Amino acid sequence: MALKTLSAKAAAALDRELMSTGAFSIDQLMELAGLSVSQAVARVHPTKQGRRVLVAVGPGNNGGDGLVAARHLFHYGYQPAIYYPKRPKNDLYQRLVKQCEDLEIPFVDDFFAALKSTDHVVDAIFGFSFSGEVREPFPAVINAMAETKVPVTSVDAPSSWDINEGPPKSGVGSNFHPNVLVSLTAPKPLVKYFKGRHFVGGRFVAPSIAKKYDFDVPKYEGIDQVVEITDNQVKI
Amino acid sequence: MALKTLSAKAAAALDRELMSTGAFSIDQLMELAGLSVSQAVARVHPTKQGRRVLVAVGPGNNGGDGLVAARHLFHYGYQPAIYYPKRPKNDLYQRLVKQCEDLEIPFVDDFFAALKSTDHVVDAIFGFSFSGEVREPFPAVINAMAETKVPVTSVDAPSSWDINEGPPKSGVGSNFHPNVLVSLTAPKPLVKYFKGRHFVGGRFVAPSIAKKYDFDVPKYEGIDQVVEITDNQVKI
Numbered sequence: 001m002a003l004k005t006l007s008a009k010a011a012a013a014l015d016r017e018l019m020s021t022g023a024f025s026i027d028q029l030m031e032l033a034g035l036s037v038s039q040a041v042a043r044v045h046p047t048k049q050g051r052r053v054l055v056a057v058g059p060g061n062n063g064g065d066g067l068v069a070a071r072h073l074f075h076y077g078y079q080p081a082i083y084y085p086k087r088p089k090n091d092l093y094q095r096l097v098k099q100c101e102d103l104e105i106p107f108v109d110d111f112f113a114a115l116k117s118t119d120h121v122v123d124a125i126f127g128f129s130f131s132g133e134v135r136e137p138f139p140a141v142i143n144a145m146a147e148t149k150v151p152v153t154s155v156d157a158p159s160s161w162d163i164n165e166g167p168p169k170s171g172v173g174s175n176f177h178p179n180v181l182v183s184l185t186a187p188k189p190l191v192k193y194f195k196g197r198h199f200v201g202g203r204f205v206a207p208s209i210a211k212k213y214d215f216d217v218p219k220y221e222g223i224d225q226v227v228e229i230t231d232n233q234v235k236i
Numbered sequence: 237m238a239l240k241t242l243s244a245k246a247a248a249a250l251d252r253e254l255m256s257t258g259a260f261s262i263d264q265l266m267e268l269a270g271l272s273v274s275q276a277v278a279r280v281h282p283t284k285q286g287r288r289v290l291v292a293v294g295p296g297n298n299g300g301d302g303l304v305a306a307r308h309l310f311h312y313g314y315q316p317a318i319y320y321p322k323r324p325k326n327d328l329y330q331r332l333v334k335q336c337e338d339l340e341i342p343f344v345d346d347f348f349a350a351l352k353s354t355d356h357v358v359d360a361i362f363g364f365s366f367s368g369e370v371r372e373p374f375p376a377v378i379n380a381m382a383e384t385k386v387p388v389t390s391v392d393a394p395s396s397w398d399i400n401e402g403p404p405k406s407g408v409g410s411n412f413h414p415n416v417l418v419s420l421t422a423p424k425p426l427v428k429y430f431k432g433r434h435f436v437g438g439r440f441v442a443p444s445i446a447k448k449y450d451f452d453v454p455k456y457e458g459i460d461q462v463v464e465i466t467d468n469q470v471k472i
Contacts, residue, residue, distance in 0.1 A: 023334035027263035035271075042459045075439050076459055098259035102442040203311050206338040223278045223312055 003200070003229060004215045006186040008163035011128040014185065014213050022209065026092060029204065030061065033184050034068020036201025036225045037155050038076065040182045041069065041122060043226065044197055045151065047077050050119025054150075056111065056141055057084040058125035058159065065155050065184070066124025067096035074103045081118065083111045085137050111141050121145060121152045123178060125159035128188055134160050139172040146176035153180035157190055166193030182226065186215040201226040239436070239465060240451045242422040244399035247364040250421060250449050258445065262328060265440065266297065269420050270304020272437025272461045273391050274312065276418045277305065277358060279462065280433055281387065283313050286355025290386075292347065292377055293320040294361035294395065301391050301420070302360025303332035310339045317354065319347045321373050347377050357381060357388040359414060361395035364424055370396050375408040382412035389416035393426055402429030418462065422451040437462040 006014065018024045041053065055070045057063040063084065070080040082100060084107055087093060101107075108114040115121065123145055125138055134142060142160050145152050157163055158181065160173025166189075168174045181194050185202040200218045203225050210217045220227045242250065254260045277289065291306045293299040299320065306316040318336060320343055323329060337343075344350040351357065359381055361374055370378060378396050381388050393399055394417065396409025402425075404410045417430050421438040436454045439461050446453045456463045 022338065023331040025261075025263045025331065027261045028267050031264050031267050039459050071440075072459075075456070095259040095261065099442075102258065102444060104444075204307075206335075208338060208340075220311070223275050223308075 003187055003218060005189045005191060006213065006215050007189060008128055008131070010213055011163070011185070011188060014209070017209065022206070024204070026061075030064045030068055030092070032204050032225065033065045033202050035072055036184065036203070037065055037069035037122065037124070037153070037182050038072035039224065040180065040199040040201060040226045041073060041120065041153055042076055043199070043228070044153065044180050045120045051077065051079045052118045053078050053080045053120045053122060054108075054111075054114050054118035055080055055082050055122040056125050056145070057082055058138070059086040059088055060127065060129060062124050062127030062155055064093055064096055065127070066122055067093070067100060069122060069124065069155070070105055071096075071100055071103060074100075074105055081106045081108050081114055083108050083114060083141070112144055115144055115148055115150065118150055121148065121150055123152055123154040123159050127156040127184075128163050130157065130159070131162065134172045142173050142176055145178070146173070151180065152178040153182060154178040155182055156184045157181075157188060158194070161190050161193070164189045166190045187229070198229045199226045200229055239423055239454060241425045241427060242449065242451050243425060244364055244367070246449055247399070247421070247424060250445070253445065258442070260440070262297075266300045266304055266328070268440050268461065269301045269438050271308055272420065272439070273301055273305035273358065273360070273389070273418050274308035275460065276416065276435040276437060276462045277309060277356065277389055278312055279435070279464070280389065280416050281356045287313065287315045288354045289314050289316045289356045289358060290344075290347075290350050290354035291316055291318050291358040292361050292381070293318055294374070295322040295324055296363065296365060298360050298363030298391055300329055300332055301363070302358055303329070303336060305358060305360065305391070306341055307332075307336055307339060310336075310341055317342045317344050317350055319344050319350060319377070348380055351380055351384055351386065354386060357384065357386055359388055359390040359395050363392040363420075364399050366393065366395070367398065370408045378409050378412055381414070382409070387416065388414040389418060390414040391418055392420045393417075393424060394430070397426050397429070400425045402426045423465070434465045435462045436465055
């Protein structure tokens with residue numbers, strides 16, 4: 001089955017629709033999105049390959065997905081650590097932080113030191129609403145993720161990539177090619193520039209909604225919340 | 237590992253704590269509880285044994301778990317149907333209903349007719365906050381679940397059972413012995429009267445909270461949201 005992609009604009013409209021006529025709360029969607037990410041990490045990086053997962057959390061909803069994923073990874077037996085330098089005063093994010101604190105998941109201030117003692121990185125910095133310039137303190141973080149030998153899983157988009165156009169031509173992120181991408185609900189056009197392992201997650205879209213937004217719900221197996229996609233299944 | 241049980245009073249206090257100091261929203265907890273139930277159903281009743289699942293939904297949070305489970309079961313490839321005769325005007329339940337309607341999951345008015353054409357029943361009528369008398373229209377529904385040959389999975393408690401004392405000595409529910417029980421967060425004392433397959437779900441409890449409430453988080457496997465418990469693992 002060829003999977004169609006969802007532009008940045010369409011992804012934003014879909015998100016609004018899920019939370020208005022779709023009647024989902026952001027808590028529900030973020031829980032299921034973060035759960036998908038945690039399942040993809042468990043698939044590509046079983047605990048026997050090392051339990052330490054560093055989750056880089058951005059200031060928006062992509063970061064919220066990362067906080068949820070960190071919590072589930074803890075329950076699976078991983079040892080997550082969270083880098084969360086820009087924290088909005090939003091009640092939801094504060095609650096997701098508290099849930100991680102109650103699990104004694106460490107919040108680290110120094111991403112670069114933490115990167116030296118981790119087995120896997122989750123990039124939950126920017127998602128489909130990103131455009132423009134990478135703001136401080138994230139340029140150096142993205143450069144470090146581009147250069148590290150530690151495998152990186154990006155949530156919905158490699159952070160700094162343009163959702164429709166892919167990696168920047170120069171500067172921050174131009175050399176950032178994460179190992180794994182978890183597209184949420186549907187792949188974004190940037191996937192044509194992505195060469196790693198690609199999963200789709202977010203198994204909550206009604207067929208009628210997918211039809212309206214002209215994308216395909218991929219064929220998930222059993223009770224899985226993610227499905228791995230091969231390159232030739234994405235329709236460009 | 238021997239699992240301790242959680243009394244009706246302790247379960248209510250735990251629920252309040254998860255949503256206050258634990259910082260979880262009810263949307264999150266219900267999503268994860270319903271997801272656990274859906275995974276247990278998929279485990280005991282794979283789609284090849286029949287895709288039709290009738291979900292009997294009560295007026296409270298146990299019913300909400302059932303609505304979430306029905307939605308996930310749809311995504312797994314089941315054909316759920318929902319019996320939901322007493323619907324509170326609560327925003328959360330109305331949203332959960334809308335999410336199922338958008339999947340075109342049928343809501344049935346006649347439980348007894350629906351029971352004749354289903355492969356599995358989920359009993360999400362009453363949970364740990366139940367006590368006293370079974371109100372209309374549920375007595376006949378519980379009697380039908382007691383008498384049917386279709387396998388029944390109960391959510392947290394067989395409906396009509398006293399959470400601490402088990403099945404009623406006489407009347408409605410005294411002969412109700414579901415095939416499967418999914419205890420949420422921890423088994424309730426009624427499990428000592430339960431003889432079917434027993435799962436624990438709700439993989440979201442922090443070790444510190446479990447310690448405070450003096451129960452054990454069971455040893456879940458991998459990314460599973462449920463774990464099957466054998467009788468001798470429950471400490472009475």
